Structures are given as C-alpha cells and as structure tokens.
Amino acid sequence: MIKVLVVDDDFMVAKVHSGYVARVPGFEVVAAAHTGAEAIHAVDELRPDLVLLDIYLPDLDGLSVLRQLRAHLTADPDVIVITAARDLDTVRGAIRGGALHYLIKPFSFEALRDQLEEFRALHTKLSELPGDAPAEQQDVDRLFGARTRRATPPKGLTNETADIVERILREATAAGGDLSATECAEASELSRVSARKYLEHFTDTGRAEVRLRYGGTGRPERRYRWSG
Structure with missing residues (x-):
C-alpha cells in the first residue's frame, strides 16, 4: 500500500x-x-x-x-x-x-x-x-513519461466533441462570462451529464477553471471558464 x-x-x-x-x-x-x-x-x-x-x-x-x-x-x-x-x-x-x-x-x-x-x-x-545499477536513458525516459499529464480525453470522450465544447467555452470566456454544464449542454446539443464530463476533463487538465456560485438553497452551481 x-x-x-x-x-x-x-x-x-x-x-x-x-x-x-x-x-x-x-x-x-x-x-x-x-x-x-x-x-x-x-x-x-x-x-x-x-x-x-x-x-x-x-x-x-x-x-x-x-x-x-x-x-x-x-x-x-x-x-x-x-x-x-x-x-x-x-x-x-x-x-x-x-x-x-x-x-x-x-x-x-x-x-x-x-x-x-x-x-x-x-x-x-x-x-x-535495480537499485545498485546506473540508470539507462530509456529508464529515465520511462520515469519522466509516467509524470506526463494526459492531454487527450479519457475513455468515453471523443476529440471531436471535446473540440466543440472547447469552442463554446472559449467563446463564453472571451465574452467575459462563464458557463454551467446545463448552458453548455444547450449550446452543444449534448446531455447535461456529457457536457459536464468534458468540462470537468478540461478542469482536471488545467485548461479550464471552475468556481462555485451559491444560490438560496441546494448545492452550489459549478461555473466554468476557459484558461488553457
């Protein structure tokens, strides 16, 4: 462990x-x-x-x-x-x-x-x-490769749809605003669940930022801005 x-x-x-x-x-x-x-x-x-x-x-x-x-x-x-x-x-x-x-x-x-x-x-x-042997270049390359963040969408997401969501999020950010998953879903004609998966992928890989908007009751709304 x-x-x-x-x-x-x-x-x-x-x-x-x-x-x-x-x-x-x-x-x-x-x-x-x-x-x-x-x-x-x-x-x-x-x-x-x-x-x-x-x-x-x-x-x-x-x-x-x-x-x-x-x-x-x-x-x-x-x-x-x-x-x-x-x-x-x-x-x-x-x-x-x-x-x-x-x-x-x-x-x-x-x-x-x-x-x-x-x-x-x-x-x-x-x-x-091996702890007692000098590292070869291929060993070092493997180690540093293990630390590289994945930029492509994970399993279940596609590059084509990611490009659509990215464009919508970029346009909203350029206009000085942000988007919720629901708003992104409406603009991209995706389901809210699918839109949120792509938005969270961009957030996880450092290309988008998320902030919480608190309303009167219930969970706070997640609002996304492009930062890539």
Missing part, C-alpha cells in the same frame, strides 16, 4: 480528501495534519510515500513546509500540492520545491484519482529499477 498524509487546515476538507484517497485501490491515508508543524512531525514519524499538501495553514505556509521536508528530514516523501492559491509565485514555488503536481481547489475526485494513479505508475516503475 502507498501511504498518504493529508494536510489541510480545514478538518472537513481533510476528511473529504481522505475519503477520495481511500476510494483509490492501493492507497491508504496514514494520518491527517491540520498545521505545518503537525505535517512535519507526521512525516518524520510515519514516513508516508506521498503528502497531499495545502498551502494555507495557520502556522507555516505550505511552501515553507515543502522546503523543510526537502531540507531537514531524513524522510523524503513526494508531494502533490492541493490548494485554492492561484498566484503564479505560489505555483512557481511549488515547482521549485519539487512538487509532483498542483491541484487547484475545488477539484473533483476524478482529478485526484488521476494524479494518484500517475503517482502509482511512477512508484511502480521506480521499484522495478
């Missing part, structure tokens, strides 16, 4: 993310931390393979935690940043700190599942290499 530490200042969000991880075969959450200090202590004590790291923490910010994990601890887990922070300085800091990926909240279970499965593929390929 791949051991995961979930770090988030919000107890309920940490619980949701832990539930997401538990749904992916081969992964287990060993602990949840809610401060930077708790995260550093948990890594030192539990030695997880992967840390899901929030940026906004009450004591240390996530980038400071990331730097400490890289500099001071004998344990050296991989890190996926999960945060609402969208500024480029934070994104650059995560990249320079060695984060494997950067997921912007709110994200879907599918988005996190894809990242976990890519991490598992990388983890498996690393374990298959």
Whole structure:
C-alpha cells in the first residue's frame, strides 16, 4: 500500500480528501495534519510515500513546509500540492520545491484519482529499477513519461466533441462570462451529464477553471471558464 498524509487546515476538507484517497485501490491515508508543524512531525514519524499538501495553514505556509521536508528530514516523501492559491509565485514555488503536481481547489475526485494513479505508475516503475545499477536513458525516459499529464480525453470522450465544447467555452470566456454544464449542454446539443464530463476533463487538465456560485438553497452551481 502507498501511504498518504493529508494536510489541510480545514478538518472537513481533510476528511473529504481522505475519503477520495481511500476510494483509490492501493492507497491508504496514514494520518491527517491540520498545521505545518503537525505535517512535519507526521512525516518524520510515519514516513508516508506521498503528502497531499495545502498551502494555507495557520502556522507555516505550505511552501515553507515543502522546503523543510526537502531540507531537514531524513524522510523524503513526494508531494502533490492541493490548494485554492492561484498566484503564479505560489505555483512557481511549488515547482521549485519539487512538487509532483498542483491541484487547484475545488477539484473533483476524478482529478485526484488521476494524479494518484500517475503517482502509482511512477512508484511502480521506480521499484522495478535495480537499485545498485546506473540508470539507462530509456529508464529515465520511462520515469519522466509516467509524470506526463494526459492531454487527450479519457475513455468515453471523443476529440471531436471535446473540440466543440472547447469552442463554446472559449467563446463564453472571451465574452467575459462563464458557463454551467446545463448552458453548455444547450449550446452543444449534448446531455447535461456529457457536457459536464468534458468540462470537468478540461478542469482536471488545467485548461479550464471552475468556481462555485451559491444560490438560496441546494448545492452550489459549478461555473466554468476557459484558461488553457
């Protein structure tokens, strides 16, 4: 099992993310931390393979935690940043700190599942290499290839329909607006479920952004903008 530490200042969000991880075969959450200090202590004590790291923490910010994990601890887990922070300085800091990926909240279970499965593929390929022999170029290519995000639609979605949804979303964004799945379905003549799958695919691959619009009752509406 791949051991995961979930770090988030919000107890309920940490619980949701832990539930997401538990749904992916081969992964287990060993602990949840809610401060930077708790995260550093948990890594030192539990030695997880992967840390899901929030940026906004009450004591240390996530980038400071990331730097400490890289500099001071004998344990050296991989890190996926999960945060609402969208500024480029934070994104650059995560990249320079060695984060494997950067997921912007709110994200879907599918988005996190894809990242976990890519991490598992990388983890498996690393374990298959002989530890006492120098890596060959083809081995390195395989490892870095495991970290490449898929740009093509996943199974069940087509490039042709993705192009239609992309055009509609681009036009709405260029006009200064955004779209719900229902509005996209009407414009593309797709079902609402199908339209949402494509919109979520664009969000998961970083080409669209989603925000929540809260109404009087019920669940908040997801509104999409093109950002690719």
